Amino acid sequence: MLILLTNDDGIQSPGLQVLAEQISRLGRVVVVAPDRERSAVGHALTLHAPLRAQVYADDWWAVDGTPTDCVSLGIHGLLKTVPDLVISGINKGANMGDDLTYSGTVAAAMEATLMGVPAFAVSLASTDFDRQAFVWSARVAMRVAETICEHSLPADTFLNVNVPVGEPSGIQLTRQGKRIYEGAVIQKRDPRGNDYYWIGAGELGFHDLDGTDFNAVQSGHVSVTPLHLDLTNYAALDRLRQWDMDLGPFGPTESDG
Ligand code: MN
Numbered sequence: 001m002l003i004l005l006t007n008d009d010g011i012q013s014p015g016l017q018v019l020a021e022q023i024s025r026l027g028r029v030v031v032v033a034p035d036r037e038r039s040a041v042g043h044a045l046t047l048h049a050p051l052r053a054q055v056y057a058d059d060w061w062a063v064d065g066t067p068t069d070c071v072s073l074g075i076h077g078l079l080k081t082v083p084d085l086v087i088s089g090i091n092k093g094a095n096m097g098d099d100l101t102y103s104g105t106v107a108a109a110m111e112a113t114l115m116g117v118p119a120f121a122v123s124l125a126s127t128d129f130d131r132q133a134f135v136w137s138a139r140v141a142m143r144v145a146e147t148i149c150e151h152s153l154p155a156d157t158f159l160n161v162n163v164p165v166g167e168p169s170g171i172q173l174t175r176q177g178k179r180i181y182e183g184a185v186i187q188k189r190d191p192r193g194n195d196y197y198w199i200g201a202g203e204l205g206f207h208d209l210d211g212t213d214f215n216a217v218q219s220g221h222v223s224v225t226p227l228h229l230d231l232t233n234y235a236a237l238d239r240l241r242q243w244d245m246d247l248g249p250f251g252p253t254e255s256d257g
Pocket of ligand 1 (some may be wrong): 038091105
């Protein structure tokens with residue numbers, strides 16, 4: 001087994017270190033991770049600047065790019081063979097509900113899925129990051145990795161795993177929940193009397209919906225959500241067909257003279 005690990009908290013993050021220790025029981029672990037914190041960069045890919053990969057330790061590479069860059073570089077450049085599994089995490093903080101679209105952690109698993117490599121993201125849904133919490137999360141990741149190896153993932157599917165605070169009481173299969181973004185932007189005044197704004201500094205709520213990632217984690221369970229990359233809303237497609245949307249006759253344009 002060849003397992004590629006990455007994250008968005010940077011190569012020095014304890015979550016990545018603990019994950020690597022635990023997962024190395026499954027096979028050879030190669031880490032390709034951002035050289036600094038890159039949280040909330042989403043699925044950003046570096047197209048207009050060179051990327052450098054520095055040897056950080058044996059089988060550990062630090063890249064001056066995004067989590068997506070790391071997976072791409074790992075699969076296509078640094079590893080000599082395609083890995084059997086990509087794991088992104090353990091993220092410092094939850095990645096649930098609408099937040100997934102911002103997450104660099106989740107995007108790294110997305111990138112692996114695009115490359116046809118089985119993947120999952122794992123996040124510690126806490127604000128307190130002691131070693132024990134990461135150890136529990138790493139054990140969860142180990143179980144998930146073993147299960148993926150046993151059953152193999154459905155096509156174009158990856159898993160988003162969130163681990164609750166404390167020892168988890170079980171695993172729940174969930175759907176993506178819904179955030180309440182009220183209070184997402186905090187306005188303050190700087191020492192010179194000018195206003196400034198801070199995004200994501202407040203504690204945000206979520207809708208209490210059955211079967212969601214938020215509810216599973218709140219009840220002390222590990223949340224496992226299967227995700228896919230096809231963003232098409234198929235139910236809406238049927239409704240839109242009834243709109244009879246077409247271009248109609250175009251009027252004369254400037255170039256027509
Ligand atoms: Mn992060």
